[in-house]
Amino acid sequence: MxxxxxxxxxxxxxxxxxxxxxxxxxxxPGVFWPHAGVVCDPSAGFCAGTGGMSPWLTGRYLGQAARDALEERSVRGGRV
Missing domain, CATH: 1.20.5 (Single alpha-helices involved in coiled-coils or other helix-helix interfaces)
Structure with a gap:
């Protein structure tokens, strides 16, 4: 070939x-696209943009508690 x-x-x-x-x-269920290039999954607790999972986007669309949880998972080295 x-x-x-x-x-x-x-x-x-x-x-x-x-x-x-x-x-x-x-x-x-629950997955939504707040605008082009951004997807949010509330049950997984994160939003992602073109650069990958984003604490900033997560906080903006899912709230500060979700942002804090995402940052905590990344600090612990867990699966984000």
């Missing part, structure tokens, strides 16, 4: 994976 074809197959796999992940998130 030539390199060009492998690249196309790889890209297709990435796009399919992203579509599946987006579909799963959109079916999860």
């Amino acid at each position: 030539n390199a060009g074809r492998r690249g196309i197959i790889f890209l297709a796999g990435v796009l399919i994976s992203a579509a599946v992940a987006a579909g799963e998130a959109s079916h999860r």
Whole structure:
């Protein structure tokens, strides 16, 4: 298989994976998108932007308690 074809197959796999992940998130109760580029999951306790999970966005859309909990998990080295 030539390199060009492998690249196309790889890209297709990435796009399919992203579509599946987006579909799963959109079916999860409570998940919302307050504006373009930001997704929030209140049951998981975080919001994420283009740079990943964000304490600032979490505080803005889920409240200070959620922000504090997210920061505490990251300080402890736990799964954020």
